[in-house]
Amino acid sequence: MPTSAPLLLLLGLTAAAPPAPPSTAEQLRTVCRTQxxxxxxxxxxxxxxxxxxxxFRARDGRLAAEVIVSDFLRRDxxxxxxxxxxxxxxADGTPVEPHPALQVKTLLLAGFSASRKFQASGGSVTLGALVEELKRDFRPELASSPEGAWTLDALAQVLPPGAAFRTGSGxxxxxxxxxxEALATLERAHEDLAAGMRAGLPQVPKQKQGIYTHPCGGLHFFQAVTSWARHPAVRKAWGARLDTQVDxxxxRLGSEARQYEAALSEAPSTYRLPLLSQSLKFYGHFLETLGRYRRETGWSPTPPQRQAVTRAHQLLEATVRRLGEAGAWRELETLQKEQPQLYLDLVGDACHAAHGLAEWK
Incomplete structure (x- = not known):
């Protein structure tokens, strides 16, 4: 027979409290670490x-960075x-580097030095050698291409203002x-949103225009551009142009949040997970992007900007809760087999969202 709470109190004992549910950050970290x-x-x-x-280590115990280079780098x-x-x-469709320079950019931002050696097919290779390959293969049009974000970010990590390099074509x-040119590209991509902001519109519809033609809604491109502003001379030269992009x-946070909520209230159940996945992507990348900008440049948000960060945190928490209620986290293995792209989106964006929360701790 279970012991009643009054009797436990009479005996000087207390009933064990139920375990607290994991926080949003803990849930996202768990998904990222396991998947x-x-x-x-x-x-x-x-x-x-x-x-x-x-x-970070892979499930087989090796450093994840060493797995990436040793098992997947090719040499011609x-x-x-x-x-x-x-x-x-x-060959089986697993993504390796679906965006140019994603892997090199990731290793650089993780803090690996250019002299760090990795064992690869055909012998050891340094991260610096991979950077030299980026320079050799660089095409100037990447500065104005949605797919250029990772290359721009990587090169901007290793080259100081005033530097120049030669491509393989000379x-x-x-x-x-x-x-x-990358800043000008970001400004052009943001034209519709900037016009809506100036006009005081509550939202600008997402219609696959401007920034919405970029992977991940252009937030990696935004990160690449604003990271360059960590140099004081760049911040001085860009001035109000940079402030406008942050504004x-x-x-955009309010504009997109309204559209996600409207879509979720109207969409049939089969579209609910994809919509929540899009919300996870945006809110997580939003926090990551402004958190990284603050850390790298010393940016101090105004009270309204800080309120937006708080609002993004709240929206992310609600999205993660809804994903849990929809069974997304417990059904990841099923999604991996039946909806592989949705599975990849949830895993990758869980990592970015957890990183975004960590940036604002």
């Missing part, structure tokens, strides 16, 4: 590194060959001009 540790999926490993840093040393490279996808690229991103 991101698959040694057969270098894309997932890279997302684990985003959250956990360079000491033939005359005119590709040199060192990652395929976008493995073209000279100046880092300052490259990043100035547009803050405005």
């Amino acid at each position: 991101g540790g698959d040694p057969r999926n270098p894309w997932a490993l890279a997302h684990g590194i985003v959250l956990e840093g360079r000491n 040393g033939s005359p005119g060959g590709r040199g060192l490279y990652f395929e976008p996808f493995a 073209e000279t690229v100046r880092i300052d001009a490259m990043m100035d 547009v991103l803050v405005y």
Whole structure:
């Protein structure tokens, strides 16, 4: 017979309280650590590194960074060959580097030095050698391409203002001009949102225009551009242009939140998980983007901007709760088999969202 609470109190005992439910951050970290540790999926490993840093390990015990390079880096040393490279996808469709320079950018941001050696097919290779391959393969149009975000971010991590490099085709690229063009690209991509902000509109519909043509809604491109502003001379040169882009991103939070809520209230149940996945992507990347901007540049948000960060945190918590109620987290293995893209989105965006929360701790 169970002991009643009054009797426990009479005996000087207390009933054990039920365990507290895991926090939003704990839930997201668990998804990232378990699903991101698959040694057969270098894309997932890279997302684990985003959250956990360079000491993150795959499920087989190896450092995730070493798995990525040793198992998936390819080498073509033939005359005119590709040199060192990652395929976008493995033969079975597993993503390796679906966006150019994603892996190198991840290793650089994790804090690996250019001299760090990795064992790879055909011998050891340094991270610096992989950076040199980025320079050799660089095409100037990447500065204005949605797919250029990871390459721009990687090169901006290792080159100081005023630096220049030569591509394999013999073209000279100046880092300052490259990043100035990237800022101009971001401004053009944000034109619709900026106009809505100036007009005081409650929202600007997402219609696959401007920034919405970019992977992950352009937030990786935003990170690449604003990271360059960690240099005081860049912040001075860009001035109010940079402040405007931050204001547009803050405005975008309210604009997109209204549209997600409207869509969720109207969509049939079959569309609920994809919509919640999109919400997870945006809110998590939003927190990560502004958190990284603050850490790298010393940006101090105004009271309204800080309120937006708090609101994004609340929206992320609600999204993670709804995903749990919809069975997303307990059904990840089923989703991996039946809806592989949705599975990848949930895993990758769980990592970015957990990282975003960590940036604001």
